[in-house]
Amino acid sequence: MSNSSQDLSSLFPELLTPTTPLGSNQDLSSLFDDVLNPPAPKRRGLIRGVADTGLQVVGSAVSGVQFLTDVGGARNPVSEKLSNISEYVKSLQSAYAKGEDQTIAAIMAQAQDEGVWEQVKAAARAAGVAPVRLALGGIATGVPIIAASLIPGVREAAWGTRLGILGGLGGVQGVGMTKSGIYEAVEQRMLEAGASPEEAAAEAQRQQAYTGPNLGKSTKPLNSACLRLAQARKKQPQRLLGNRAMLGQT
Secondary structure, three states, rough: OHHHHHHHHHHHHHHHHHOEEEEOEEOOHHHHHHHHHOOOOOOOOOOHHOOOOHHHHHHHHHHHHHHHHHHHHOOOOHHHHHHHHHHHHHOOOOOHHHHHHHHHHHHHHHOOOOOHHHHHHHHHHHOOOOOHEEEEHHHHHOHHHHHHOOOOOOOOHHHHHHHHHHHHHHHHHHHHHHHHHHHHHHHHHHHHHHOOOHHHHHHHHHHHHOOOOOOHHHHHHHHHHHHHHHHHHHHHHHHHHHHHHOOOOO
């Protein structure tokens, strides 16, 4: 029996005779250091970076369409499906891109209770984390508006008409974006306060509704678009008269 124990100890000396007793110089958490403190994602390659940007563009384009449907109420059935598609596409991004998104979210979260100027500076810092990916994603959000400008009839229309159509779509999309943002912010705040998912969803729906307390915030983008359209149409006759004067026409 003693010979067999000696053979085992010679084969597995580190298991039978640990060099550092647990609890003395080695903390238990160090055994799970890779789990508790995962290493930062490595730098991605060029091809993976291009793929991440492409996925961002596709996901943002789907979100742009979703914001148009949110005008009928955030998280309506169509909006919910589009949101799931957008989230799925973005989930295919690399760990590096997801780490950038977490950094951006953390920067914006720190400034959410600060003044407007601090939020502007936070947005500038966040944009610097992934400038190309965020810039192209922002452009892709406007894909529905860009597509509308290419519709036959709109494309050949007078510039004032085109401006009205595109400005109107931009205002509608802004309303949907605002309603979606209100829904997500209220839902998150309610969940953090200990409310059930059903209670959080019900309160978020109430807050984002046109009859809710945030009516002014929801319709502000559309009001701004209508004001810009009115100003543009007011200037159109003046520009036409100016052009005729330059050409010597009456």
